[in-house]
Amino acid sequence: MKYINEMTLRFKSYSANESFARSAVAAFCVQINPTLDEVIDIKTAVSEAVTNCVVHAYPTHAGMVEIWVGLTEDTAYITVSDSGIGISNPARAREPFFTTKPEQERSGMGFTVIESFMDSLELLKTTGGGTTVKMSKKLGGGLNCQSMTIQSA
Amino acid sequence: MNVQSKTINNTLYISISGELDEHTAEYARLTLDGQLHSLSHNQVIIDLNALSFMDSTGVGVLIGRYKKLKERNVPVFVCNPSPHADKIFKLTNLYEIMPRIN
Numbered sequence: 001m002k003y004i005n006e007m008t009l010r011f012k013s014y015s016a017n018e019s020f021a022r023s024a025v026a027a028f029c030v031q032i033n034p035t036l037d038e039v040i041d042i043k044t045a046v047s048e049a050v051t052n053c054v055v056h057a058y059p060t061h062a063g064m065v066e067i068w069v070g071l072t073e074d075t076a077y078i079t080v081s082d083s084g085i086g087i088s089n090p091a092r093a094r095e096p097f098f099t100t101k102p103e104q105e106r107s108g109m110g111f112t113v114i115e116s117f118m119d120s121l122e123l124l125k126t127t128g129g130g131t132t133v134k135m136s137k138k139l140g141g142g143l144n145c146q147s148m149t150i151q152s153a
Numbered sequence: 154m155n156v157q158s159k160t161i162n163n164t165l166y167i168s169i170s171g172e173l174d175e176h177t178a179e180y181a182r183l184t185l186d187g188q189l190h191s192l193s194h195n196q197v198i199i200d201l202n203a204l205s206f207m208d209s210t211g212v213g214v215l216i217g218r219y220k221k222l223k224e225r226n227v228p229v230f231v232c233n234p235s236p237h238a239d240k241i242f243k244l245t246n247l248y249e250i251m252p253r254i255n
Contacts, residue, residue: 037237105213105216
């Protein structure tokens with residue numbers, strides 16, 4: 001895959017970083033001219049993936065979260081990776097309303113939200129433990145002024 | 154995020170503003186429960202007009218409040234969702250337990 005731009009963010013799995021992470025990813029994606037609806041879809045999907053790291057991957061202590069974004073001319077590819085405890089049953093985790101923490105008023109809809117708001121979702125085991133959430137979304141709804149954006153960048 | 158409320162004719166109006174996510178969820182729970190504990194209301198209307206962002210953690214917060222009110226037979230309604238909140242509500246069937254009113 002040839003990307004026109006890429007970036008990586010690394011931060012501690014503190015909930016205070018969720019707003020920063022989703023806003024940073026959304027701002028990075030703006031250069032391929034998404035619609036406002038597409039921007040908020042990406043923010044929501046990133047928020048869900050980062051919440052998984054904060055709540056599930058590192059239940060007892062904060063660990064590092066790494067977000068990578070690769071952009072082609074019309075698609076954002078995003079991975080959110082942790083080195084936490086991993087997901088024992090990924091298929092089950094993706095089922096709507098399934099949660100391992102019902103006592104915490106968890107909706108169990110995180111992966112369902114990502115699946116609905118993005119075009120693709122994969123759950124991978126990170127080397128050495130942990131989880132990588134890999135997702136993508138075509139951002140074709142915006143004004144096509146890609147060449148101008150790149151030249152002025 | 155911020156939560157404000159007012160009572161008019163036994164209806165509790167609650168306005169949630171800002172971002173409702175994992176970071177603000179606990180504050181939202183505590184604040185909402187503090188305002189919902191009165192037994193004098195016969196319905197609750199949650200105004201989402203100023204809610205700029207919510208994810209599935211926010212859905213969990215709202216379902217939790219709904220369950221507490223249901224024990225007291227107090228119905229909950231929502232109004233003024235953004236297109237984003239509307240999408241989340243539809244996806245998670247939240248309107249089935251807290252219907253949208255205008």
